[in-house]
Amino acid sequence: MIESYxxxxxxxxxxxxxxxxxxxxxxxxxDLMEVRSDRLEALRAGELPIHEPGMDAAFADxxxxxxxxxxxxxPDGPSDLxxxxxxxxxxxxxxxxxxxxxxxLEAARPLVQSGVPLVIRSTLPAGSNDQIVRWAGGDQTRIFSxxxxxxxGRALEDFLAPSRVVIGTFPEADPAALAVVKAVLGGGSCPLLVVTVAEADLIKNGSNAYLALKLSYANELAVLCEELGADVMTVIEGIGLDPRLGRKYMQPGFGFGxxxxxxxxRSITNVGRDLGLEMHVTSAASEANESHQRRFARRVISVLPPGSKRVAMLGLAFKAGTDDVRSSPALRVAELLIGRGLEVVGYDPFAAHDAALALPGLRLAATAEEALAGAGVAVIGTESPEFIDLDWRAIAATMASPVVVDGRRVLDGSTMRALGFRYEAVGAPTSA
Ligand SMILES: NC(=O)c1ccc[n+]([C@@H]2O[C@H](COP(=O)([O-])OP(=O)(O)OC[C@H]3O[C@@H](n4cnc5c(N)ncnc54)[C@H](O)[C@@H]3O)[C@@H](O)[C@H]2O)c1
Known part of the structure; x- marks a missing residue:
């Protein structure tokens, strides 16, 4: 039985x-403190203000x-952390x-100054430590990262079964405060690392930047495959069989978001630059990601039949299974297409509301079928399973021309071609 805090x-x-x-x-x-009234109202009504698989079921308990x-x-009452x-x-x-x-941190100051330990779970750019302590107005020995x-898409699952728990400490960390942090956040079977705050922040920045590098690399290989008439899925399968390399985060697409x-x-690149370092690898990956999105938009335009100006974008979130559109590659491509005078009709099972707010020129459809009707090209923008299960045979007859550009490699090319589609995909040889 764990101690309850x-x-x-x-x-x-x-x-x-x-x-x-x-x-x-x-x-x-x-006590869950939030400044957005819409999020507070939803929570008070027993609803989650975001879409996240598994979390609504837990909150319904x-x-x-x-x-x-x-x-x-x-909150007025007591707080242990x-x-x-x-x-x-x-x-x-x-x-x-x-x-x-x-x-x-400024709002939390009274609690911090009364001795309550504080942990920052937000992602900090490495090197921001001094201002953190200043804002919290507290004793750095009880502040942790x-x-x-x-x-x-698996947020609660990952929180409950993390790959590791990293606790960043300032010098002379208060052992009693650290014990509370460990008791609340550790305790599972995964490794627990107690490191400096700078190391903790670099573990986080460095992990995400590395995942981004892998994705950028897979996307770059996809571009090369397109030019050479090779299939990136086959190439990545072969690469991934090397146990030193693996297959994870090598799924090709038209950019990550x-x-x-x-x-x-960007953050790790800028932290390095502020220190006078040239961050060649991370800065190249950011540029590559932007160029992959622009290249994909050009590819969509290139297959649009003459006279057609309408594109159906299936999937608007940054990935399937979420309502989050922050830095969504699908929205970025939609923006580029709209900028070229095209009409983009978008559909997403969860993200339509936020997509419309983020990209005002975007037209929304209530279903995938509605988005596709009359479109000159269908773009697969996320890997949502819903798009695989569509009745593509029936859809072919409703589109202005049966053309699909699969940005996430979720459809089966030979099936789509057998149904009469011109099927183009990221990292695949161009069809006749
Ligand atoms: N989203 C992810 O997958 C993920 C994963 C790991 C780490 N992170 C990091 O975690 C942090 C949070 O990310 P997120 O995606 O949950 O962000 P989010 O924007 O979804 O949520 C932040 C919330 O904090 C609220 N807020 C802002 N100021 C506040 C204040 N003074 N008092 C109370 N509430 C306040 C906002 O209204 C918002 O609801 C970020 O630093 C992010 O980089 C995110």
């Missing part, structure tokens, strides 16, 4: 909700829900925008 989680986004619901499922009591108390400000999970999005200049963090490594990988790639 009274915890304050700040920020009810993907990480904050996974943290709050995950810790509540372990028996802790949570009365025992878990009873332990999560959504609050708009610092503050866990800060607010956003640190990429700012205009490619650096992490730390304003949410500053306001959260505990980066989260979850992947959206989300709130983490593009940001951390």
């Amino acid at each position: 009274h915890l304050t989680v700040v920020g009810a986004g993907y990480v904050g909700l996974a943290t709050a619901i995950g810790l509540a499922s372990k028996g802790h009591t949570i 009365p025992a878990i829900r009873a332990r999560v108390h959504p609050v708009s400000g610092l 503050i866990l800060v999970c607010v956003g640190t999005p990429m700012g205009e200049n490619g650096r992490s925008d730390l304003r949410q963090l500053q306001s959260a 505990n980066p989260e490594f979850l992947a959206q 989300g709130s983490c990988l593009p940001k951390d790639l």
Whole structure:
């Protein structure tokens, strides 16, 4: 039986909700502090303000829900630990925008100054330590960095069964405070690393940047395959059989997105540059990612039949299974197509609302079939299983021309061609 703590989680986004619901499922009591009234209202009504598989079922459990108390400000009651999970999005200049963090830490100051330990679960750019302590106004010996490594689409699962728990400490960390942090966040069977704050932040930035490098590399191989008439899926299968290399994060596409990988790639590049270092590898991966999205948009335009100006974009989120459109490659391509005077009709099972807000010129359809009717080309923008199961035979008759560009390699090319489609795919030889 684990000891039960009274915890304050700040920020009810993907990480904050996974943290709050995950810790509540372990028996802790949570004050979940959030500034957005729409998110608070949803939570108070017993609904999740985001789409995340498995999390709504956990939140529907009365025992878990009873332990999560959504609050708009610092709770009056006791707190054993503050866990800060607010956003640190990429700012205009490619650096992490730390304003949410500053306001959260300043708000938490009274608790910190009364001796409550604080962990930052948000992703920090390496080297931001001094201002963190200043904003929290507290004794650095009770402030910790505990980066989260979850992947959206499996956020709660990853929180509950992490690959590792990393705790970054400042010099002369208070042993009693560290013990509370370990008791709340450790305890599983995975390795627990206690390191410096700079090391913790670099483990996080470095992990995400490495994942981004692998994806960029797979996408670059796909471009090469297209030019050489080879199939990248075969090439990657062969590469992945080498146990030193593996197959994970080598799924080719037309770019990666989300709130983490593009940001951390830019962040680690800028941290290095601020130190006078030329970050050749990470800066090239960022540029490659942008160029893969532009190249894909050109490819879509190149197969649009003469006279047709309508493109159906199936999948608008940054990946399947989420409603998150932050840095979504599908939306970026839609934006480029709209910029070229084309009409883009988008469909996504979860992300339509946020996609419309993010890209005002985008037209939305309520179903995939509606988006496809009258379109000159269908673009597969995410790997949603729904797109595989569509009745493509029936759809061929409703499109202005049966052309598919598969940006995620989810459809079977020979089946699509047998149904009369011109089928083009990332990293595949161009069809006749
Ligand atoms: N999304 C992921 O997959 C993921 C994975 C690992 C780490 N991270 C990192 O975790 C952090 C959070 O990411 P996210 O995706 O959950 O972000 P998010 O934008 O979904 O959620 C952040 C929440 O914090 C709230 N907030 C902002 N300021 C606040 C304040 N002062 N008080 C209370 N609430 C406040 C916002 O309103 C928002 O609801 C980021 O640093 C991100 O880089 C994200």
